[in-house]
Amino acid sequence: MVPRPNILLFFTDDQRFDTIRALGNEQVITPHLDALVARGTTFTHNFIPGGTCGAVCMPSRAMLHSGRTLFHLDREGQGIPDAHITLGECLRQAGYETYATGKWHNGTAAFARSFGAGDEIFFGGMDDHWNVPAYHYDPSGRYDHACPYTPDPFQSNALKYRRCDHVSPGKHSTDLFADSALRFLTDHDTSRPFFLYVSLMAPHDPRTMPKQYRELYNPDDIALPANFLPEHPIDTGALRIRDETLAAFPRDPAEIRRHIAEYYAMISHLDDAFGRVMAALRARGDLDNTIVVFAGDNGLALGQHGLMGKQSVYEHSVRVPLIFAGPGIAAGERRDGFSYLLDVYPTLVELAGVSVPASVEGRSLLPMLRDPQASLRDSLYLAYADSIRGLRTCTHKIIEYACGETQLFDLQADPLERENLAAQPEHAALLAELRAQLRGQADAWDDVAHPAGRAFWTRRQNDLGPKTY
Incomplete structure (x- = not known):
């Protein structure tokens, strides 16, 4: 019997589809993602359906893990009901060791069902990259501890509480989560296949990163987007939400270049983290039997159309990266047909030789992986x-x-x-x-x-x- 493949799902936050050098963006430095493009198949027109709230990442991640379509989620994705079998839950029931690290935005109950192990788990949407409020894995699934902090110690001694059981001060979220993944790979018992979910907070703002990555980019050398506008001409219903207030109105070209430089610096940092995880797989001898998926939860405007955030349905906001590599997947190929992020779930399950749960509504991308001319959707x-x-x-x-x-x-x-x-x-x-x-x-x-x-x-x-x- 052929052993089931391991699965690594490396998932980023706010990374737009056109932020990988090998896919045409010569401004950004991504050698490890470029290598993945060379050894795998890239879905160049992969989308999210959008979102039902300003925190677009929450429904997007709920769709990824449930395989459900946008309006068939629990509200905006705050949780995943028991009736909706999660990706981790499905693989766990099939004998996989399931491990997660990083951001989880869809409720503690769904996380507990999905993963039998984990560490450095962040339940939330965004936070300080250098002081992540995180949990160690809780076998009870409660994750109910809270840590006190003073939001403004220079003006007040008022305490607030945030959900976590520890903070690792001064360690960037990208490195925190990558190191957790590396510890798992070091300790993993090879008698069982694994599903390793590495979910970053980057390149979501606040866009901070180790100094060496920031120094890779000079804002003066960054090209302004060709569709840059000082302000958006139509009321989108979200023109003054938090994301849009991160830059002044009207948009200043120099400020937009700075934002893009910082965005690219965060992507170069996460590219290095991804490279470290891939190197660990290779050193263990697991790379050839591991399906690697790299994807993002939504895009970001950063000056395009006069917008800063992802609360639109322009390409820059709903089109996201998706790359598959591993056993049985063609190297160096691209698929231009339409896919949705929620298709990742049934694709991985079928690649693992597991039956797709009835609650899943996404479509397996296996026909497109096998046939460059295959198409799943016309619109x-x-x-x-x-x-x-x-x-x-x-x-x-x-x-x-x-x-x-x-x-x-x-x-x-x-x-x-x-x-x-x-x-x-x-x-x-x-x-x-x-x-x-x-x-x-x-x-x-x-x-x-x-x-x-x-x-x-x-x-x-x-x-x-x-x-x-």
Whole structure:
């Protein structure tokens, strides 16, 4: 009997699809991710459906671990119900040793079901990279300890409490989690296959990193995005949330270059951490029997379209990296067909020779891995909270805003989504066709069953036609 492969899922936070040098970005330094591209298959058009709240990473991660679609999650992904078998839970039941380190944004109960071991576990969305409030693995699954701290010791002695049982002061989150993964690989009993989940907080802000990585990038040498705007021309419903206030209004080119330089520096740092984990696999003799997946939870604007965050359905916010490498996976190949992040779950389970649970709604990417011409989808449904809905085809994208505005982009001629064609008479027939498809996909995704979808479609029904709720 052929032994089941090990699985390493290396997952980053806020990393956009175009931040790997081997995939065309010559400004960023990513030698270890470049090596992974060379030895694996890259899904160049991998997306998230969007998010139902400002913390887009929460529903995104819930989709990754449950295989569920956006509007079939528990609320915005705060938890994963018992009926939705998680990826770790599925592999654990199949005999895998499951170990997690890093960020988990979907509730302690789902984590406890998923992993039989772990360390340096962060339950939350973001925090100080140099002082991560973390937990050691708790076999009881409670994770109920809290540590006191003084948020402003220079002005007040008031105490607050944060969820953790320890802090490792002065150690960056990327190194904290990578070192945890390395300890697991050192101690792992080779009699069982493993599922190792390494979930970073980087390159999410606050964008701080060890000095040597910051010194790799001079902001003056960073090219401003070609679709840079001083301000976004349409009310997205999220123009003044926290992410957008990280830079001044209107956007200043020098400030945007600094943000991008820091973003790239964090990515170079996590690239080195990824390289250390890969080196440990190689040294153990496990690399050839390990499926390695590198992916991100959502993208980031950083000045594109006048935005800073990920609360939109532009390519920079919903398109994310996805690379598979390992036994049976072609080296140095790319797949341009559409995939969603939630497809990772059934793909890994099938690669492991395990049955996909009935609760999973993602589609296995095995047909695309085996056949470069295979396709799973003709279009993608996209959403942000109660203010934006979109539909992307291979050639065009329509974006509808709750404020009443519409955008139409020809992605073949305009991949950076700069020229809005919606008001041009020659595109009226295409616009009507895409609007009809958008409404059909809203029904197929059960959008209006979610409070965010109901709110959006109620506001837009006068513009897009009546809808029965």
